[in-house]
Amino acid sequence: MTNITRSNFQAHPFHLVSPSPWPLFTSISLLTLTTSGVMVLTMHGFSNGGYLFLLGLLSLIASMAFWFRDVAAEGTYLGDHTxxxxxxxxxxxxxxxxxxxxxxxxxxxxxxxxxxxxxxxxxxxxxxxxxxxxxxxxxxxxxxxxxxxxxxxxxxxxxxxxxxxxxxxxxxxxxxxxxxxxxxxxxxxxxxxxxxxxxxxxxxxxxxxxxxxxxxxxxxxxxxxxxxxxxxxxxxxxxxxxxxxxxxxxxxxxxxxxxxxxxxxx
The missing domain is CATH 1.20.120.80 (Cytochrome c oxidase, subunit III, four-helix bundle)
Structure with missing residues (x-):
């Protein structure tokens, strides 16, 4: 007989989100993008400010893409969006x-x-x-x-x-x-x-x-x-x-x- 514990059941219809790294990565990317944007847009000629801006933008796009991928999987394949x-x-x-x-x-x-x-x-x-x-x-x-x-x-x-x-x-x-x-x-x-x-x-x-x-x-x-x-x-x-x-x-x-x-x- 299969051993079924109480943790296999959920007594409410709400989705308890699993731990995810993407909110932290998105926050760091936003901080990088904002800081580098100030360097590039208001402090003209700041050394390597453009590279830092590009890095922040690319990391923000990647973090949000992975985050949205997880949300789409939860709602489409896992049935968490009741x-x-x-x-x-x-x-x-x-x-x-x-x-x-x-x-x-x-x-x-x-x-x-x-x-x-x-x-x-x-x-x-x-x-x-x-x-x-x-x-x-x-x-x-x-x-x-x-x-x-x-x-x-x-x-x-x-x-x-x-x-x-x-x-x-x-x-x-x-x-x-x-x-x-x-x-x-x-x-x-x-x-x-x-x-x-x-x-x-x-x-x-x-x-x-x-x-x-x-x-x-x-x-x-x-x-x-x-x-x-x-x-x-x-x-x-x-x-x-x-x-x-x-x-x-x-x-x-x-x-x-x-x-x-x-x-x-x-």
Whole structure:
């Protein structure tokens, strides 16, 4: 007869995470990346600062990739993501999106504070003296339309997954990732041709902090890869659903950014 001990049973539906080195490695990588970034970006010419920055970036990517691999294995193959665990993860994603919203609220607060009452240091005008705002009816308008269009394709992919339409999921996500990459490329072009930089006062800081969706693009791309690997099903796709929620939140923020910063702020 097999000897079954009490430790083989679990009296609760929650997942007790096994000891993992990846949080420690990720923290060290973030510290290295931040420190080297200060060396490179603010102390120009710091000896070997670029190599340290590259090392921190590569180690951060590797640590997070291994960490996400373990999480995907726990949820897909080990069955650790029960309904109770999924409720907790949903709450975590909601709090993360709320923190993003509050972060952008602080950016918009700083923008409107400076725009509605520009100080003498800003030339008592908005945009500040010496800064030429980007025409909102050129590349920014195209970029906003591209990003809003991606909401249609990602929603189509989500509904296709629920209905069991695998080709529809893949085509919808490919179109979404393509639109996101085009948006990022256009944003890069916009950065290179603009007449101001991140260091040009509150206008430059608020502008560059408020734009960009690279994290959302990576989020969607990871969801696409997991669907290719048959990790997600029609009733178990929490990671993919979380990426969609984050993507919709970013679209709303970018739309408000266009109206306030590009159109009104110019």
């Amino acid at each position: 309904s109770a665990v999924q409720r907790g993860l949903n709450l975590g994603v909601a709090l993360f999106i709320a923190s993003e919203a509050l972060f952008f609220l602080s950016v918009f607060w700083a923008f409107f504070h400076s725009a509605l009452s520009p100080t003498v240091e800003l030339g008592a005008q908005w945009p500040p003296l010496g800064i030429t705002a980007i025409n909102p009816f050129e590349l920014p308008l195209l970029n906003t339309v591209i990003l809003l269009s991606s909401g249609i394709t990602v929603t189509y992919a989500h509904h296709s997954l629920i209905q069991g339409n695998r080709p529809g999921v893949l085509y919808g996500l490919i179109a979404t990732i393509f639109l996101a990459v085009v948006f990022t490329a256009c944003q890069g072009i916009e950065y290179t041709v603009s007449s101001f930089t991140l260091s040009d006062g509150s206008f430059g800081s608020c502008f560059y902090f408020g734009t960009g969706v690279i994290i959302g693009t990576i989020f969607i791309a990871v969801g696409f890869w997991r669907i290719l690997a048959y990790h997600s099903t029609d009733n178990h796709h929490l990671g993919f659903e979380s990426s969609i929620l984050y993507w919709h939140a970013k679209r709303i923020i970018i739309l408000f950014l266009y109206v306030s910063v590009y159109y009104w702020g110019s």
